[in-house]
Amino acid sequence: MEKIFQKLSLSSATLVFILLIGIFITLYTAAKPAIDEFGLHFILNPDWNKELVIESPSVTTDSTTKNIEDDTIVDEDDMIADEDDDMLLDDEDDAVKTIYGGLVPIIGTLLTTIIALAFALPIAMGIAVFLAEIAPKNISYIVGIAIELLAAIPSIIFGMWGLYYFAPIISNLVGGYQVSLLTAGLVLGVMILPFMAAITRDSMNTTPAVLKESAYALGATKFEVIKDIIFPYSKVGIIGSIILALGRALGETMAVAFLIGSIFVLPHKVTDPTISIPVAMANNFGEASGLGESALFYLALILFIISFAIISLAKFYFLKKAK
């Protein structure tokens, strides 16, 4: 019995390992056709689902990256024609070839994340300072719970609220489209705000009371204690929590899906609509087949690797050090 239980728990633990490796292998296998077809150039190519007429096999996709952005507006129409093309693709001699490039969703993902962080960071720090140092115990407790509940609200609700209530106000203020990089980034910011505030507060709370009390005893103001004692002490932990929030923002699908506009066009301004990797997957996976589906898996693989790297960095470098 003892042996069975031990083996059972060992195999459950090993399952985590297998799952993670399995995700890598599965994504890679499914993305293989697209990787073989486009190589690493995929990352820099802004055309998604674009038909390319090739006269001789020696013409590579390089030529298309130059005549860029404006052409990509036709994308939506192409989407319908997609399936037929994929079937023809097996034919090497065929003159029409559909190409997929990941630049637009990759840029979209990075930009929405940056906007979200720029918006959420100062507010989250303020909230954390308020909860950890300023508010009396009972207020801090209640506000803390409220903030954590905000973190529990399903992301799809942030998306709906953002689309119907938040975006109209923003677009009235700054002009431009209601669905855009800016509104998607800001709603994403609101979403990661409570998460970031909660973990930042936790790292601030690790500062030993003795240190703070000594500083106060020397006549330091609250601001000076926070700036010179608490921040230096919990700096590493705070950076770790920021990176964790970043990882969460990168992979977020639903809050962004409502607001980013979902078109494969490079944005020129922050108020332009575009697309991100998770949204590209959410909206196109159902209809995709063949090379198109494989290209989406390629995007998924890229997203997985980016977030894996970021989370490892946060966990193993910053948060470990904080302990």
Added chain:
Amino acid sequence: MRLLINKIFLALSILSAGIGLAFLAWILITLFMKGLSSFHFSLFLNDLIDGGLRNLIIGQMILAGLASIIGIPLGMTAGIYIQEYGQGRYAALIRDLSDIMMSAPSIVIGAFVYAIVVVPMGGTSGWAGAIALAIMMIPVVINTTDSMLSLVPRELREAGIALGASKYKVIIDIVIRAAKVGIMTGILLAFARIIGETAPLLFTSETSNYFSLNLNESFPSLTVSIYDLANEPEESSRDLAWAASFILTVMVLIINLTGRFITRNKK
């Protein structure tokens, strides 16, 4: 001057807490107003095809429930391994990997399950959705089990072993029992998290307009249907989406608060 800077800083900090709370209030008020105005008890009696939400709510519960049945035992035994049996490197590796998996993008999990379950089965299914949610849940359960077991004092384990109990007896009868409340809270929070998930279900379970208990076909999901309904042009669909969001949020918040309440009472 120092005092002035101090005042400004404190004011800014309080202001940002105010902004955070204002957003919370704004979202909740919107949700309650829109949700309640479209809410009707007949929503619980009709399926989506007749303008109700019954099949979706039950479907979402079944998906999350099945995910729990798969995910909780696996996560708990894995957590027990890390804390009680594992020594050194391997246990630490599993703990780290599980932490990474906890933050993996949920849509990627959906794509993974699509490739390993949906494609071989030849179509979206309730099973695929439940498996995707279970994969989301396992690392969270591992994390709670691991940290809650680490809080159980060593003396308890030693006392058990001194009485001649075998290790698994000690774990099941003493350690788990001591950490029961914490683990239950963690599991409730994990459940609250997966029941509101949309992204991993989009191309695994999809959704269905009809009542269904057949896990081998597309399965009704509340969250996926909210996404579909919210994007429809008709006002009535959107109202239904708001009512569904309202019900979903109330469910999530109740589960969440129950979890907190249990821990607090115990203390």
